[in-house]
Amino acid sequence: MQVKHGFKIPLMRPIVDQEMLQAALLSLQNEKLVMGESVYKFEEEFARYCGVRHAVSTASGTAALQIALQSMGIQESDEVITTPFSFFATSNAVIHAGAQPRFADVENDGFNLDPQKVEARLAPDTRAIIPVHLYGHPARMDEFRDLAEDKGISIIEDDCQAHGAEYNGRRVGSIGHVGCFSFYTSKNMTVCGDGGMIVTNDEKVADAARSFRDCGRASKYTMQRIGYTSRLNTVNAAIGRVQLRRLDKWNEARRRIANLYRTELEGTASVELPPADTPGTTSVYHLFVVRSNHRDQLALHLEKNGVEAAIHYPIPIHLQTPYRTRYRYSEGTFPQAERLAGRVLSLPIHPAITEEEVRTVARLVRDPAISK
Ligand SMILES: Cc1ncc(COP(=O)(O)O)c(C=O)c1O
Structure with missing residues (x-):
């Protein structure tokens, strides 16, 4: 199926093929519309793809970033350093999480956050750094990791534009403490609507994220935190599974x-x-x-x-x-x-x-x- 556009040569073109349509139809006919089997399968497959233990889907990339921050315990008065040259959702998520975004400038010869400029902006309240792999180019993760280990702060990768990119042989998302993806329709892979994913090896963060995205639940009618309705719909997960294979x-x-x-x-x-x-x-x-x-x-x-x-x-x-x-x-x-x-x-x-x-x-x- 081709999306209509007004240009002879469009900037991008989302792909929706028969297998995706079939997967969507089957999920609508056979599964729970919210948190159906496809959601769990998509999470499992996405975690495996990134080379991490846990993946938690969300309603968007912005929600993934916000929930990741909150699941790591980042809160009011904490500062999070990121790039001023990104889609504005990156730093908005910090504000949504209740923390303070602080910017450091980008590299002189590239597009990504510059680790040395981040180092110069570190303050006593800095709790995390969010490097963005802008346009699909991996940020200088080794330097960020050294910096973070040295100062005892966390790295949250904004992988929203970099599904499948690799840095020193590792897929992005598996390098920092946590990685966050968007499946918005323009991305390298999509769920044909809004969607996001948090990936991590940290079980505690994954458990907190599962609760945050689902109203703060501990169980069906027991709440353990003030959470959100920020789940990925089953039909979108079913399409995402097919896209991931491509x-x-x-x-x-x-x-x-x-x-x-x-x-x-x-x-x-x-x-x-x-x-x-x-x-x-x-x-x-x-x-x-x-x-x-x-x-x-x-x-x-x-x-x-x-x-x-x-x-x-x-x-x-x-x-x-x-x-x-x-x-x-x-x-x-x-x-x-x-x-x-x-x-x-x-x-x-x-x-x-x-x-x-x-x-x-x-x-x-x-x-x-x-x-x-
Ligand atoms: C770098 C970056 N961060 C965050 C987001 C937010 O993702 P979403 O639109 O799914 O909320 C996007 C994309 O839209 C993005 O490109």
Whole structure:
């Protein structure tokens, strides 16, 4: 089934095939609509995929992050350091959990949180760090782990854009204390609706998360904490199980597309390509993001020619109105994030894009008129 769109070459295209439709139908006909068998099977299979002992599904990636934080006992007056250059749900979840988000700037030559800049922002109240594997590129987890071990703080991975990515031979989600995924419809794998997953080897955190996402239950009519109605629906889990089986093949296709973009765009003066994988890391190219000093001109040029491009993200989180108001942030606080916000452009990438389409996009990006 193809989703209709107004562009000749769309940025992304969710996949819904016959097997997914069949799985959805069967689950609706045969299972409990909430917390049916498919939910538990999806959790088991997702935990195995990530190489961890526990996976707890939730209603969204934001809920996964919030519940993970609360399940680890993070609370009011605790500080959590994260990146200002992410989707704003990352730091919103910290606020939802009742804690204080604190930002550190991103790397000078990449998109992710910079461990050295995090170190400089550590304070006595810092309880956790949330590195985000932005666009599917793994963050520098060894350095974060060393930092966290040294200072006795926890790492919560935001894996919402990086299903299946690897860092030093380990799948993301299994490296920090806890990992959080989103299955929103644009992600590398989806549940055809909203959904999320918390993964961890920590049984206590997993048990608390299971209770938090299910009204704070200890048992059916006994409550052990003030929880949420934040469960993944059975029908979505049934679709997620099928998508998970496709994930490696889709990620492989994304990497092939990224390589083709690299070959096609190598040496193009007006754009800077995304950082290549370092030994041991495997990106999953949730997005293929170029940087350009002529970004807006390039975006318009692509749009006029039927190519959908997008900006992830035009405003860093600290400069969003609620953050400016609440924390008095202003321009110049995180210069690297602010610079990226003015230069990044996401080009179309999804498993079904053809080589010809990639070459068409690349030809438009190479247009010599762009940098004039
Ligand atoms: C980096 C990042 N963190 C958190 C989220 C929140 O996930 P959700 O939209 O499922 O709540 C998203 C995606 O939407 C994301 O891209």
